[in-house]
Every structure is written in C-alpha cells, then in structure tokens.
Amino acid sequence: MIRRRLRWVILLLLCAVVPSFSAQDEGGHLAVQVVGGRLLVRCDLATESRRIPVNLAVELENPASLQLHRGAFQGLRARPGDPVEAIFPGFKIQGISTEPGDDNALSAFTARWSPEMGEVALVGVIGWGVLSRYQVTLDLAEGFLHLNPPRPEDEPGEAAVEAEQVSLDVTRGGLWFPVETPGGGLGMMQLGTGRFDTILDEDLCRAWKHPAGDVGPLELGAIDFARYVAFRPASFSAFHRDTAIGRTGLNLLQHFRVALDPVNRLVRWTETRSPRFPKDDLAYFRAMVSGQAEPVEAWLEGHPESRLAEEASDLLLARRLADKATKPEVLQRAIRKAVETRPEDLRATTALRLMDELAQADRGEAVVWAGEEGIRFGRKDRDSNAVHKIHARLGARLLESGQRREAWRHLLSAAFGMKDDGPVNLNLAKFYEKDGKLARAFARYVYALIKPETGPEAIKGLERVQKAMSPGESLSIDVLEKLVAGKVPGFGVGNKFRPTKENSSNRCVLAMLFTGAHCPPCLGADLAFDGILSHFPSKWVTVLEYHLPIPAPEPLVSEPALRQFDFMGFNGTPVAVFDGVETISGGGPENKKEEIWLKYKEKLLARLKVPAKHEIEAELTAKNGSLRGKIRVKGPAVAGARLHALVVEKGVLFPGRNKVVIHHAVVRGSVFGSSSGVAFRPDADGRFATSFEKSLSAVREELEDVLDEIEADSGTTFGMRPTRLDPEQLGLVIFLQAPSGEILQARQVSPSADEDPLEGLPKEGKDR
Numbered sequence: 001m002i003r004r005r006l007r008w009v010i011l012l013l014l015c016a017v018v019p020s021f022s023a024q025d026e027g028g029h030l031a032v033q034v035v036g037g038r039l040l041v042r043c044d045l046a047t048e049s050r051r052i053p054v055n056l057a058v059e060l061e062n063p064a065s066l067q068l069h070r071g072a073f074q075g076l077r078a079r080p081g082d083p084v085e086a087i088f089p090g091f092k093i094q095g096i097s098t099e100p101g102d103d104n105a106l107s108a109f110t111a112r113w114s115p116e117m118g119e120v121a122l123v124g125v126i127g128w129g130v131l132s133r134y135q136v137t138l139d140l141a142e143g144f145l146h147l148n149p150p151r152p153e154d155e156p157g158e159a160a161v162e163a164e165q166v167s168l169d170v171t172r173g174g175l176w177f178p179v180e181t182p183g184g185g186l187g188m189m190q191l192g193t194g195r196f197d198t199i200l201d202e203d204l205c206r207a208w209k210h211p212a213g214d215v216g217p218l219e220l221g222a223i224d225f226a227r228y229v230a231f232r233p234a235s236f237s238a239f240h241r242d243t244a245i246g247r248t249g250l251n252l253l254q255h256f257r258v259a260l261d262p263v264n265r266l267v268r269w270t271e272t273r274s275p276r277f278p279k280d281d282l283a284y285f286r287a288m289v290s291g292q293a294e295p296v297e298a299w300l301e302g303h304p305e306s307r308l309a310e311e312a313s314d315l316l317l318a319r320r321l322a323d324k325a326t327k328p329e330v331l332q333r334a335i336r337k338a339v340e341t342r343p344e345d346l347r348a349t350t351a352l353r354l355m356d357e358l359a360q361a362d363r364g365e366a367v368v369w370a371g372e373e374g375i376r377f378g379r380k381d382r383d384s385n386a387v388h389k390i391h392a393r394l395g396a397r398l399l400e401s402g403q404r405r406e407a408w409r410h411l412l413s414a415a416f417g418m419k420d421d422g423p424v425n426l427n428l429a430k431f432y433e434k435d436g437k438l439a440r441a442f443a444r445y446v447y448a449l450i451k452p453e454t455g456p457e458a459i460k461g462l463e464r465v466q467k468a469m470s471p472g473e474s475l476s477i478d479v480l481e482k483l484v485a486g487k488v489p490g491f492g493v494g495n496k497f498r499p500t501k502e503n504s505s506n507r508c509v510l511a512m513l514f515t516g517a518h519c520p521p522c523l524g525a526d527l528a529f530d531g532i533l534s535h536f537p538s539k540w541v542t543v544l545e546y547h548l549p550i551p552a553p554e555p556l557v558s559e560p561a562l563r564q565f566d567f568m569g570f571n572g573t574p575v576a577v578f579d580g581v582e583t584i585s586g587g588g589p590e591n592k593k594e595e596i597w598l599k600y601k602e603k604l605l606a607r608l609k610v611p612a613k614h615e616i617e618a619e620l621t622a623k624n625g626s627l628r629g630k631i632r633v634k635g636p637a638v639a640g641a642r643l644h645a646l647v648v649e650k651g652v653l654f655p656g657r658n659k660v661v662i663h664h665a666v667v668r669g670s671v672f673g674s675s676s677g678v679a680f681r682p683d684a685d686g687r688f689a690t691s692f693e694k695s696l697s698a699v700r701e702e703l704e705d706v707l708d709e710i711e712a713d714s715g716t717t718f719g720m721r722p723t724r725l726d727p728e729q730l731g732l733v734i735f736l737q738a739p740s741g742e743i744l745q746a747r748q749v750s751p752s753a754d755e756d757p758l759e760g761l762p763k764e765g766k767d768r
Helices: 002-013 070-076 103-113 202-207 279-289 293-302 309-322 328-340 344-360 364-375 386-400 404-417 422-434 438-449 455-469 477-484 522-535 559-568 590-608 696-714
Strands: 028-035 038-046 051-059 066-068 084-088 091-096 098-100 122-127 135-139 144-148 164-167 169-171 174-180 186-190 199-201 232-234 244-247 256-261 266-271 509-515 541-547 575-578 582-585 615-623 626-634 642-653 662-670 687-695 730-737 743-749
Touching: 038 070, 038 122, 051 070, 066 070, 066 084, 070 098, 070 122, 103 122, 164 174, 199 202, 202 232, 232 279, 279 293, 279 309, 293 309, 293 328, 309 328, 328 344, 328 364, 344 364, 344 386, 364 386, 386 404, 386 422, 404 422, 422 438, 422 455, 438 455, 438 477, 477 642, 477 662, 509 522, 509 559, 509 590, 509 743, 522 541, 522 575, 522 590, 522 662, 541 559, 541 730, 541 743, 559 662, 559 696, 575 590, 582 590, 615 730, 615 743, 626 642, 626 730, 642 687, 662 696, 687 696
Parallel strands: 051 122, 066 098, 186 244, 199 232, 509 541, 541 662
Antiparallel strands: 028 038, 028 144, 038 051, 038 084, 066 122, 084 091, 135 144, 135 256, 164 266, 169 174, 174 186, 199 244, 256 266, 509 575, 575 582, 615 626, 626 687, 642 662, 642 730, 730 743
C-alpha cells in the first residue's frame, strides 16, 4: 500500500506545467449532447464581418484550439490562422486560433446525423488548446460542460466525500491520469471525449491474455471502470512515459461527473449513474477479434438493433469478400445486412456507396446485388436522387455485360430523375446507336456532350451517328453550337454597336481575356466576352481568349497564351484586359454575366474614342493546309514595340468544368516563328511590311508540345486533346504592342481565296 501511494505522489510531481490563464475568461455552461458517438456543442462562430450557427465536436484529447471545415472558413470570410469568437448562451470565448480540420470526416458526419443535429452542420472540433483556459467539469448525465475560471495555484478546494481525486498529467500528448491495471501495476489513461467507446491498447490486451478487452478490474481508487463498460481493443498510438494503456470514451464518462483542475493538476471523478455492464458490447468485441465472419454474423442475428450493428455489418461484409470461398448466396446475405442495418432513410445511399466500393474491388455480381437492395428503399431515402444514381450504375454495369434490355430499363429510370446526367445520357446513346435508333442516339449524345466527364466520348459518338445519318457531311462547330443552345450557359446582346464620329475613332480595340475552362468564376467573364463578340463588329473590337492551366490543367492552352500571361505579370484568372491599359480582374457565376458585361462595355467605349497613331492592313489565305499572308503597318517607330499575328479559332469544342462547352476566339498559335512576335521597325516613311506562311500541322504540333509539357508537369493525362484546327473557324488577330503592354493598334482578318498575297513582299525575318 505504501509503495502504491508513493507511485501516485511521484506521478503528481512529474506532471507538466500548463499555460497561464487570463482573468477575462469568465466561463459559462455549455449544453452538450451525444450524437453519433461524438460529444457536440451548439454555438455561433463569429468574425468581424460574419456570424454563423454551427455544431462543434468537443475533443479533450485534441491539442488544437479550433479546427474548422473549409466551408466554415468561407462562411466566416476567414482564413486558417485567423482568430474567431465562439458565442454561447450567456458568454463567449474570444480570440480562438483556427486551423484546417478534416473536411471529409466533418462532411460525412453532417450527412449522416444532420436531423439529430437540428440540420445545423458539424463544422469543426474544439480542443484542449482553448478549453485549457478553464477549470472544466463534464457532466453528461446533466448534459453540460461547465467552464469555470481556473482555481488559484495551490488552492484546489475540498473534494466531495464521494469523489475520487487523482493526479492529472497535462502534456502535449493530452490529459492523463493513473489507473491500476490487472496484476496490480500502474498505467496511464488518456482522458478523451472524441469517441463513444473506451479503448484499451490491443497489444496490451493480447499480452494480458484477453484480446477482446475483458481484462478484468481497471481501478481508479475505489472505482472499477470494468464494471461500467466493455473495453474496446484497438490500435492506440498515443505515448506516455509511464505506459499509455488507453483512452476514455463517452460510454464511460456518461456515468461520472469529471472535474479537471489543470492549474493544480488534479482530476476528480464522482459517480452520477450506477454501473450497468453492456454484455452485448463485449459479445461483439469477442466476435470482432475472432478474425472470422461466422461469429460476427451470429452476433448480428441476435442484435440487429444494437448501436454496433452498422459496424458489425460492414465487418461481416469485409470478411465475406476477403474469403474467396464465400458462396454467392452468403455474400448476398452480407450485402443485405449492410444495407438493412442502416436507418431506413439512408439505405439507398448506403447501397450506392457499397456499389462503388464493390466495383473498385471488381466484384461485378455483387455490385448488382447491392443496387437491387438499394432500389427497395429508394423512395424513402434522404437523397431523392440516390435511387436514380443506383439505376444509372446498374444500367452501366448491365450494358457492359451485354444485358441490354435490362440496362435500358434501368437507364430510363435514371433519366427520369437525372435528365442532364452525362453518363446516363451517354449510355442511353450507346444503347440507341446499337439498336439502330440514330435520331434518339444523336439527341442523347448531345446531352452527354455538355458534361466534362462524358464530353470526349460523346463527340466520337456524335461523329459516328452523323456519318451514319448523313454520309459525306461532317459535324461542324456551327451545327454543334445550335444543338447545345439552351442546354448550356450563354449570353448575347441584341443590339449592335453603331459607330459615329462621337463614339469611335480609327482605333480597333483589342479585348483580351485570360481564362480557364475549369475556372468557375471564369464563367461570368467568358459569357461577358460572348456579349462583346455579339455587340461589337470585329472592325471596332477584336477579341482574344487566352486559355491557361489555372486552376487545373486543360487542353486549350497555347504557347502565346502562356507568354502573354507572363509578359503582363498576372497570377490568376479571369483577367480582362482592354488595349493593355485597362484591366478588370475577377469574374463570377452565370447570373453575374450582364453585370460583368456592362463593366467591360464601359472600358471598350472609352478606348474606342482614343485615336490610334498606327494603321494595320492584312491579307490572309488558307490553302493546302497552310495559312499565308502579308501584313502592312503604317505609323511612327516605337522603341521595343513588337508585331503579333495570332491564329484564332472562332469556336473550339471542349466541355469544361465551368460549364462552357464551346469556347470562342481561342488563341491557337502564332504565324511567326516565335510567340513573342517580330520587331516593329518601320522605314523613314513610317511603313513596315512582312509576310508569313505557317502550316496548320505546325500549329497543331506546337499545341501538342504544350500539352505534353503540361501533362508531364502536372501528372495529368488529357482525355481529350482538341488540337485539330478547323479551317472554317480560323482567323488572324494582328496587334502592335509596346513594351509597356499597351496595344497601339489591332486588326482581325479572315481567310480569303484571293490570289497569292506573298508576291513582292519579304518573308518574316527580312523586315525592312
């Protein structure tokens, strides 16, 4: 007995020093509830500009102050590291430091338990980093977490007669208290609230010859924790110098009032509920550690409503799948249990998840069984589209296996609920094409075309069907643009710009947009530029759209786009630039297109009134797969100015994630040897002339080289490479640019079938 008391005194003296406390932290009382095995508290989070209602998980074992979902940062208009305020009824906690949390885990918990949380999302975890400011008392029977001002050092107060008081070791690794282990030794238990079950290190359980966690007494003074809970054997990696044996869970804490005094390094335990040992939990842990499927299935049969039934059904399915000798009907039964142990309004969602997991495991027959189970509960699921998604996956699987009629039935069911879904329409198109119903196939391929995930394959299908329906006729961009009209975002201005002496000059304004097909805010800017194209004739405003691999790699990038972006010194998209002197950064969603267009229009109208000192004339022919032409510029010399002539495609098909399908005025390459253009060196009369010849195959090779480099740098493989140039869509945009970036003059020309324009002019590189 004397030796045991001496150990407790030594452990008390070895406890770490805790942070100092501020007198302004007055504390309060937090109503808490246990939902889905986690301890939650409701509050508002606030910054200087925003306030949002949230649920937070309380984790005493977490050393962080506040970990937040990225959606919470966005809602608060804050960034990781910014302090926030937590507002509770009657008091608030100020200056809480923040850091990123586990977005996937928080989102999954919210999706599963949102009704129980009052439809308020779980957005983060509040940990010991902020709770250490207080003397913390957790009373789950009462339903409160009490935060009181810390007691002065060396003034812990008197413990209640019925309370067990022990030392509290506060380290960077958590909050620890000593317990007597089986055999009379001492070990350290971590105080935790992050999960429901109280866990013991599985390696220690095996060493104690009790792998299921039924190790016998685990005592804190007169309290034997083994009378209250079944210990879950689990991997436990937390470290304590005096042997870490496990962590408390909510199932244990709900029997006690636990008062933490971190200043005086004490913890007091007071029983609030009598022990009632959960025999069912221990029976499951024994089945769990058996390593066999049969004991788990037997336990499930006897405990279908247990809180552990969902976990058990997942374990059963995993073990049946791992056993290659499992009979089909046995595996099918395991799938049924994995679905039926979920709440009725989540069974279709569960089946959908199982279908994806089984598909990844290449268990095709099991995918179908899981889908059939999910369809039985589809109408009651929280996700109204879950049943349609199941039909879609079943249709795809059955179509692939040759069961075409069954596939068609499921795909039609999916289409009723998800008429715009890419894979559903693609698979229906394939069915109709093979069935000889070409008109229906064509229509479905069009719907599949506008989705990024199915666009590349849909294009090939459209080309096949078009060829079968109208031999000799190709599928043009102009035709496709009409087909997708109304199905994708669009914008056009009804009236045309009418030049007058008051609103224009000799200037042709160059409007450049630095954009990205996968950039969501670029949508509003792209549509506003469509407004420019529809309102201003190219004689007055000419347009270039430079595509960049921002925020993600895309296959419309060209060398001139990369060079001009670097030359202008930009670092993001979208950016609209007018004559190199007026810049508008940022974009927006589709509903902002008109607002953005009006901003652009204002800049353009102002520039049109500024006379240019230079004039550009050009001729262009497209013949035998080459672009040939001549350019004449008249105007004064400008030190360092360079002349650019860029190949532009009026419409390029590529379904981007920003919902734009046909991109306009896309820069494809330069007709000069370098994307930096040629030096502008006029003669004494202010005249400059040059000629060029560039094959379309050379332009395409340059595009392919750029895409090869992007793939190598990013690790991406493009499923679609729209590098083939359509001669019917090509034009040339010529502009003279000063070293400052200002565009001195611009001009756009389209190919003609005139006589050879090269006669009598020097080739590029021999400028006079």
